[in-house]
Amino acid sequence: MNPEFRSLLMRSNRLLGAQLVEQNLIKLDDLEAANEKLLDLIGSGTPRQRTVLGILAYDLNAVKEEEILLHQRDTDGVGLVDLEHYEMNEEIKASLVPEECWATWSIPFDVQEDMTFVASAYYLSPAVRKFWEERYEHRVLWYGTTLEGIAEYLEGLAEDQQNAPTDQPADSA
Numbered sequence: 162m163n164p165e166f167r168s169l170l171m172r173s174n175r176l177l178g179a180q181l182v183e184q185n186l187i188k189l190d191d192l193e194a195a196n197e198k199l200l201d202l203i204g205s206g207t208p209r210q211r212t213v214l215g216i217l218a219y220d221l222n223a224v225k226e227e228e229i230l231l232h233q234r235d236t237d238g239v240g241l242v243d244l245e246h247y248e249m250n251e252e253i254k255a256s257l258v259p260e261e262c263w264a265t266w267s268i269p270f271d272v273q274e275d276m277t278f279v280a281s282a283y284y285l286s287p288a289v290r291k292f293w294e295e296r297y298e299h300r301v302l303w304y305g306t307t308l309e310g311i312a313e314y315l316e317g318l319a320e321d322q323q324n325a326p327t328d329q330p331a332d333s334a
Contacts (some may be wrong), residue, residue, distance in 0.1 A: 163260060164217065169292065170264040174199060174213040177286035179226065180282060181217070183215050183282040184285070191223035208263040209312045214282060218308075226282070230305045233284050242304040244270065244314045253277070258317055266311050269297070280306040 178196065181187045202210045208217075217223045234238040250271045262268050267281035267289055276296040283289040284305055296302050297311040 166260040166264045169261070169288070170203065170211060172288035172294070173265050173283055173286050173292075174186060174211075176288045177283050178213050178217075180285040180287070181214075182231070182325070184232065186229060187217055187223050188322045191217060193222055195221060195223070208315070211263070212266060212282075212308055215308050225278065228306055229285070230307070233305045237303075238282070239284055240302075242278075242303045242306050242310075243272075244280055244306055245309045247271070249314075249318075254318070257318070259319065262315055265292055266308060267293060268311060268314055270295065276302045277298050278302050280304045280311070282306055282311050289314070295329075 172198075177194045181191050182192055192213070192304040195213045198216050198220065199211065199213050202216075214224075214226070218226050218267055220318075234241060243251060248268060249268075253269050257269070265281070265286075265288075266283040267279055269277050269279045275317070277293075277300060278295050279297075279301050281289060281293075281303060282305070284303055288303075290303070
């Protein structure tokens, strides 16, 4: 893993965990256990596994993703989106860096006028919000979504890119 993306991944996860504890959504003991497991997965796991939220929600059953999404909606007014039913803006799709999306568990998916819509399972992480807001000059409209939604979208995008025809010049014999 590229050191730049590893650093972003570590900050995203660390600050998300801190916010989950601070907002009383998880216990500190659960976060410590999840962080230990995350460190193991960063070296050996797939991008889909490198998530403290996934470990907390699905391995440790310390929190439900739905509770976090509802908390974001109710506390911060964050909208919710299901990416399965959304066609990504082609301009964004062309400039997307999947490693940034995996590291932040977020995907920019549309642009309206000068606002970029970003779906995130890690909205509560200040590092994630800072990263994308700096990228889009603080013109970001946030949406909450699930880890599964992000993972399926990124895996589908990778599959599409793999299956895309390549433009190769014809033989001129």
